[in-house]
Amino acid sequence: xxxxxxxxxxxxxxxxxxxxxxxxxxxxxxxxxxxxxxxxxxxxxxxxxxxxxxxxxxxxxxxxxxxxxxxxxxxxxxxxxxxxxxxxxxxxxxxxxxxxxxxxxxxxxxxxxxxxxxxxxxxxxxxxxxxxxxxxxxxxxxxxxxxxxxxxxxxxxxxxxxxxxxxxxxxxxxxxxxxxxxxxxxxxxxxxxxxxxxxxxxxxxxxxxxxxxxxxxxxxxxxxxxxxxxxxxxxxxxxx
Amino acid sequence: xxxxxxxxxxxxxxxxxxxxxxxxxxxxxxxxxxxxxxxxxxxxxxxxxxxxxxxxxxxxxxxxxxxxxxxxxxxxxxxxxxxxxxxxxxxxxxxxxxxxxxxxxxxxxxxxxxxxxxxxxxxxxxxxxxxxxxxxxxxxxxxxxxxxxxxxxxxxxxxxxxxxxxxxxxxxxxxxxxxxxxxxxxxxxxxxxxxxxxxxxxxxxxxxxxxxxxxxxxxxxxxxxxxxxxxxxxxxxxxxxxxxxxxxxxxxxxxxxxxxxxxxxxxxxxxxxxxxxxxxxxxxxxxxxxxxxxxxxxxxxxxxxxxxxxxxxxxxxxxxxxxxxxxxxxxxxxxxxxxxxxxxxxxxxxxxxxxxxxxxxxxxxxxxxxxxxxxxxxxxxxxxxxxxxxxxxxxxxxxxxxxxxxxxxxxxxxxxxxxxxxxxxxxxxxxxxxxxxxxxxxxxxxxxxxxxxxxxxxxxxxxxxxxxxxxxxxxxxxxxxxxxxxxxxxxxxxxxxxxxxxxxxxxxxxxxxxxxxxxxxxxxxxxxxxxxxxxxxxxxxxxxxxxxxxxxxxxxxxxxxxxxxxxxxxxxxxxxxxxxxxxxxxxxxxxxxxxxxxxxxxxxxxxxxxxxxxxxxxxxxxxxxxxxxxxxxxxxx
Numbered sequence: 039x040x041x042x043x044x045x046x047x048x049x050x051x052x053x054x055x056x057x058x059x060x061x062x063x064x065x066x067x068x069x070x071x072x073x074x075x076x077x078x079x080x081x082x083x084x085x086x087x088x089x090x091x092x093x094x095x096x097x098x099x100x101x102x103x104x105x106x107x108x109x110x111x112x113x114x115x116x117x118x119x120x121x122x123x124x125x126x127x128x129x130x131x132x133x134x135x136x137x138x139x140x141x142x143x144x145x146x147x148x149x150x151x152x153x154x155x156x157x158x159x160x161x162x163x164x165x166x167x168x169x170x171x172x173x174x175x176x177x178x179x180x181x182x183x184x185x186x187x188x189x190x191x192x193x194x195x196x197x198x199x200x201x202x203x204x205x206x207x208x209x210x211x212x213x214x215x216x217x218x219x220x221x222x223x224x225x226x227x228x229x230x231x232x233x234x235x236x237x238x239x240x241x242x243x244x245x246x247x248x249x250x251x252x253x254x255x256x257x258x259x260x261x262x263x264x265x266x267x268x269x270x271x272x273x274x275x276x277x278x
Numbered sequence: 279x280x281x282x283x284x285x286x287x288x289x290x291x292x293x294x295x296x297x298x299x300x301x302x303x304x305x306x307x308x309x310x311x312x313x314x315x316x317x318x319x320x321x322x323x324x325x326x327x328x329x330x331x332x333x334x335x336x337x338x339x340x341x342x343x344x345x346x347x348x349x350x351x352x353x354x355x356x357x358x359x360x361x362x363x364x365x366x367x368x369x370x371x372x373x374x375x376x377x378x379x380x381x382x383x384x385x386x387x388x389x390x391x392x393x394x395x396x397x398x399x400x401x402x403x404x405x406x407x408x409x410x411x412x413x414x415x416x417x418x419x420x421x422x423x424x425x426x427x428x429x430x431x432x433x434x435x436x437x438x439x440x441x442x443x444x445x446x447x448x449x450x451x452x453x454x455x456x457x458x459x460x461x462x463x464x465x466x467x468x469x470x471x472x473x474x475x476x477x478x479x480x481x482x483x484x485x486x487x488x489x490x491x492x493x494x495x496x497x498x499x500x501x502x503x504x505x506x507x508x509x510x511x512x513x514x515x516x517x518x519x520x521x522x523x524x525x526x527x528x529x530x531x532x533x534x535x536x537x538x539x540x541x542x543x544x545x546x547x548x549x550x551x552x553x554x555x556x557x558x559x560x561x562x563x564x565x566x567x568x569x570x571x572x573x574x575x576x577x578x579x580x581x582x583x584x585x586x587x588x589x590x591x592x593x594x595x596x597x598x599x600x601x602x603x604x605x606x607x608x609x610x611x612x613x614x615x616x617x618x619x620x621x622x623x624x625x626x627x628x629x630x631x632x633x634x635x636x637x638x639x640x641x642x643x644x645x646x647x648x649x650x651x652x653x654x655x656x657x658x659x660x661x662x663x664x665x666x667x668x669x670x671x672x673x674x675x676x677x678x679x680x681x682x683x684x685x686x687x688x689x690x691x692x693x694x695x696x697x698x699x700x701x702x703x704x705x706x707x708x709x710x711x712x713x714x715x716x717x718x719x720x721x722x723x724x725x726x727x728x729x730x731x732x733x734x735x736x737x738x739x740x741x742x743x744x745x746x747x748x749x750x751x752x753x754x755x756x757x758x759x760x761x762x763x764x765x766x767x768x769x770x771x772x773x774x775x776x777x778x779x780x781x782x783x784x785x786x787x788x789x790x791x792x793x794x795x796x797x798x799x800x801x802x803x804x805x806x807x808x809x810x811x812x813x814x815x816x817x818x819x820x821x822x823x824x825x826x827x828x829x830x831x832x833x834x835x836x837x838x839x840x841x842x843x844x845x846x847x848x849x850x851x852x853x854x855x856x857x858x859x860x861x862x863x864x865x866x867x868x869x870x871x872x873x874x875x876x877x878x879x880x881x882x883x884x885x886x887x888x889x890x891x892x893x894x895x896x897x898x899x900x901x902x903x904x905x906x907x908x909x910x911x912x913x914x915x
Contacts, residue, residue: 117313117384119312120283120312121311121312123280239318239337241337250282252282253282260315261315261317261379264317
């Protein structure tokens with residue numbers, strides 16, 4: 039069973055962590071990324087540049103499985119700009135199994151022509167630099183990016199993230215009301231992406247694709263902030 | 279285009295006005311949108327704010343308000359707002375608020391302008407009130423001009439074609455099987471004979487044939503039996519040729535002339551050179567029977583009230599026919615009023631034959647829609663009798679009471695329901711000498727009481743139907759003279775004209791009321807045409823117009839400064855549009871064998887009609903506001 043509790047040990051000093059990494063980084067691309075840093079923790083969420091990130095992987099274990107696609111959609115609390123989105127299909131070091139192909143709608147020939155993560159690392163890091171990354175279930179994105187970079191460049195990649203699933207879990211799993219409900223035997227609210235979106239009147243998208251899910255995540259964050267927080271909420275109180 | 283934009287594109291492509299955009303323009307829109315979420319209850323646009331984007335509702339619902347807080351419109355999934363500001367100076371005049379959790383797509387102003395420039399349909403859609411309505415009404419009228427009914431409309435089956443080599447008997451057998459009275463005879467085309475070229479056509483397999491002639495029942499009698507010939511004769515020997523033909527896009531009138539000129543009953547119809555059917559004289563007769571002209575003739579030849587009542591189904595047929603021929607509301611209104619007047623006149627003639635000549639002269643007066651020449655298929659009878667001043671109730675009223683009763687009962691039998699407000703000549707109060715009528719009108723005008731006028735506003739549409747027309751003309755003169763001089767009267771009439779307000783428009787499957795309430799259907803007469811007619815009447819009275827028809831009244835009003843620039847035209851288009859929606863729904867009711875009424879359910883209103891109706895309601899609502907302001911109640915003395 040996965041736990042969605044906050045990892046307090048890391049929350050303490052993301053800017054410090056990024057600064058340390060900038061100081062010791064060997065790879066110039068990573069060095070640039072870390073030294074750009076992230077918005078300060080007291081930045082109101084309403085003023086922070088945000089970037090929704092979703093990836094598809096061949097499985098759930100970052101040590102055994104690989105990333106096959108990454109989608110990025112830049113946004114702010116006021117506007118999402120799908121026209122500026124980015125998307126890459128990646129060639130995993132290990133060949134795809136048939137079952138994961140069916141799930142991802144990505145074909146062998148697409149994968150065969152695709153670049154390795156190291157080929158797009160510069161573009162990817164540039165697109166992410168200076169923005170607060172938003173994902174639904176950050177642990178997957180964080181562990182896969184970290185180990186993929188570690189494997190290729192000998193240096194990992196970690197940064198603060200906003201997790202719409204964590205925000206949803208706080209409200210619907212860990213609040214005293216939710217605990218009470220679960221204690222009297224009510225079924226737990228689902229915090230999967232579309233189930234969460236339903237609670238805010240957001241539409242169901244037909245395709246399951248890193249880009250649609252990134253867009254869906256961006257919309258969900260706007261809704262969560264509108265309902266449970268405010269544009270003044272400092273990002274340091276939300277990130278993980 | 280990336281996947282998430284395809285989702286956007288797919289959604290927009292299903293909603294007007296994006297559904298008719300070219301793929302290229304739709305791609306452009308989808309690639310440039312931005313997205314934002316609004317929790318229920320949050321403001322989207324504030325009054326006076328500058329905006330630079332059109333808003334498209336992906337999910338949720340948005341209320342748009344007037345500055346004074348009144349609800350202006352409720353928009354749902356797939357609808358847009360903000361276009362009015364973009365078309366002017368980008369300043370928000372209609373603030374908006376999400377009333378459900380709402381996901382919006384923003385379309386940048388540059389893209390919006392490009393759509394307006396490159397797609398006429400889009401431009402028409404987003405333009406304010408008048409241009410969109412105007413475009414629709416004009417489009418309808420243009421179609422109407424082209425729709426001088428064409429021959430092809432009467433062709434109901436393909437022609438029976440028989441090869442020239444068949445025997446007379448085989449031809450007869452084939453015609454029996456197909457149950458037709460005529461067949462076209464053709465043979466393979468061999469020579470390139472110039473004289474035959476106009477009868478040469480190619481079938482679907484690419485073979486060339488020549489139409490030789492037509493064979494009819496009469497030919498079997500006259501050319502075979504009467505001539506003592508046998509059935510094994512080749513059919514080519516008895517065929518009438520060359521055939522007289524007509525093109526499928528010629529008018530029915532032309533077909534009729536061709537038959538009369540050549541003394542034939544069957545006429546092959548060709549599309550270019552390909553035979554598509556055979557027109558029989560009876561097809562034309564049947565068609566003409568449904569025309570209103572024929573109907574009026576028929577009314578005057580009926581010997582009894584009973585005979586007249588039997589014509590009521592013909593009235594419905596003529597009505598449906600006019601609608602499908604593309605007549606406009608003024609033509610239909612005037613044709614149906616002519617029919618109504620004809621019934622009334624014929625009933626009066628019949629009553630006079632029975633009761634004897636009237637003891638004093640009278641005029642039978644039509645009120646309301648018949649007087650305005652705006653009758654539709656669902657109509658009450660509203661009438662009165664204006665009698666000569668020599669009228670003596672003791673001696674004469676029995677006669678006129680009987681006369682009125684006969685007419686009223688006769689009209690009811692013909693489908694004109696009794697007036698619920700009892701405004702009929704059968705009511706002694708409305709069966710009075712001219713001098714009393716003059717007093718009635720002078721009283722109404724000089725001492726207007728809004729409550730009393732509520733019941734009598736119908737008397738301010740008045741016209742003579744039968745008898746001494748000068749009686750009613752004198753009343754019309756009196757009204758035109760006195761009404762314009764009485765601000766109190768005009769104010770009272772104006773106040774009454776504001777009693778029935780239009781709805782806002784439609785939202786999902788409902789009619790939206792100004793209060794935010796939803797209804798399942800709308801009475802287009804009560805909420806549309808009637809209030810429009812009411813307000814036109816007030817302006818017409820103010821400018822001493824003697825016209826009774828609303829469009830004619832608008833012509834008179836246009837000669838004055840009563841209405842702001844362009845407003846009269848807007849009202850004209852709005853009235854025409856609402857009238858036609860009402861009329862088309864009634865025709866549909868008749869065709870689907872329901873009782874026609876004035877109620878229209880949103881699910882039967884096409885998306886284009888919805889938008890135009892909404893515009894028309896807005897025109898009406900604005901015109902009502904102006905009316906209240908233009909004719910204020912003077913302070914009491």
